[in-house]
Amino acid sequence: MDKDIATPIRTRAILEKYGFSFKKSLGQNFLIDPNILKKIVSFAELDKNSGAIEIGPGIGALTEQLARTSKKVVAFEIDQRLLPILNDTLSPYSNIKIIHHDVLKADVKTVMQEEFAEVSDVMVVANLPYYVTTPIIMKLLEDQLPIRGIVCMLQKEVADRISARPGTKDYGSLSIAIQYYTEAETVMIVPKTVFMPQPNVDSAVIRLTKRNRPAVAVIDERFFFQVTKASFAQRRKTLLNNLTSQLPEGKQKKEDILRALQVSEIDPTRRGETLSLQEFATLSDELYPYFH
Numbered sequence: 001m002d003k004d005i006a007t008p009i010r011t012r013a014i015l016e017k018y019g020f021s022f023k024k025s026l027g028q029n030f031l032i033d034p035n036i037l038k039k040i041v042s043f044a045e046l047d048k049n050s051g052a053i054e055i056g057p058g059i060g061a062l063t064e065q066l067a068r069t070s071k072k073v074v075a076f077e078i079d080q081r082l083l084p085i086l087n088d089t090l091s092p093y094s095n096i097k098i099i100h101h102d103v104l105k106a107d108v109k110t111v112m113q114e115e116f117a118e119v120s121d122v123m124v125v126a127n128l129p130y131y132v133t134t135p136i137i138m139k140l141l142e143d144q145l146p147i148r149g150i151v152c153m154l155q156k157e158v159a160d161r162i163s164a165r166p167g168t169k170d171y172g173s174l175s176i177a178i179q180y181y182t183e184a185e186t187v188m189i190v191p192k193t194v195f196m197p198q199p200n201v202d203s204a205v206i207r208l209t210k211r212n213r214p215a216v217a218v219i220d221e222r223f224f225f226q227v228t229k230a231s232f233a234q235r236r237k238t239l240l241n242n243l244t245s246q247l248p249e250g251k252q253k254k255e256d257i258l259r260a261l262q263v264s265e266i267d268p269t270r271r272g273e274t275l276s277l278q279e280f281a282t283l284s285d286e287l288y289p290y291f292h
C-alpha cells in the first residue's frame, strides 16, 4: 500500500512541490493525521460495494482513504489549483472521480445517477470548508439525494447545535432542520493540532443517518421550517412574542396564534428551545390554515 498522503512530512512535501499556498477564504485546513482520517472513514461504515461522495478533497488525504475502503469515490473541489495536485497524489487509485465544481451549485443528483450505477449505497464523507458547513449540509439534505447519510468534520460549535436535544442551550432551528431528515450524533471531538494550518476553533465529527421518512409528518414542510425559525428569532422571547413578531401579519393574527397554541396544548409563555419536534409539527399544522 502506498504511503499515506496525510502524514505531516508527505503533506509538506506535496505543498512544497507545487508551491501551494492555503486560501483561508476557501476554508482550507488540511488533515495531517492518517489515524484521524481512518477513524472518520470507519464511522461511515463503507464496504467494497459502497460509493462515497467527498466535498473538498484538498490534496487527497481523505479521498485516498475512501478509495481504499469503497468501490468508488466522487469528489467535488472548487479550487482549480488543486486539480493537478490531486491528479498526481491520487494516481495510484483508479476508482476516484474529481469534479471541479462548487458543490453548492452542482447537480449532485445527476452526478450520482451517472457515477454510482453499480454501488449498493452512498455516503457523503468530508472535512468540510468551515465557511459554508451549514449551507452544504442543508443542500445535501434538501436535495433529497439517495444517500445513506453524511459523516463530516465541522466546527464543534456547529456540531453541538446540530445534535442538540430540546431544552438545551444549543437546541434551535438548525437542530430541528437536520433532525427532521436525519438522526444526528457527534461521534468524535478533534483537536486543532491535526490540521495544517490549524483552524481557530475546535472541531468535531458528526454522523447524520438519513431517516426513511422525516421525523414528524407535517402539512407543509416550508411552513414548518418557517414556524421553527420564527420561534427562535429571539431566544429570550416567549413563543407567542416570537410568532407574532416574525410570522407574516403576526401581530394582526395574535388571536389566531393563541388559538393554535391552545389547541396544540402549548403554553404561549414557553420558549422555542423547550419544544420537541413533534410539538413544533403539531403547532405548525394548527397555524397553517391561518396563514394560507
Ligand code: SAM
Binding pocket: 026, 027, 028, 029, 030, 031, 032, 055, 056, 057, 058, 059, 060, 061, 062, 063, 076, 077, 078, 079, 082, 101, 102, 103, 104, 127, 128, 129, 130, 132
Ligand atoms: N479533504 C481535505 C482534507 O481533509 O485535508 C481538505 C479539507 S479543507 C477543510 C476543505 C476543502 O474544500 C478545500 O480543499 C477547499 O478548496 C474545498 N472547498 C471550499 N469550498 C468549496 C465548495 N463550495 N465546493 C467544493 N469544494 C470546496
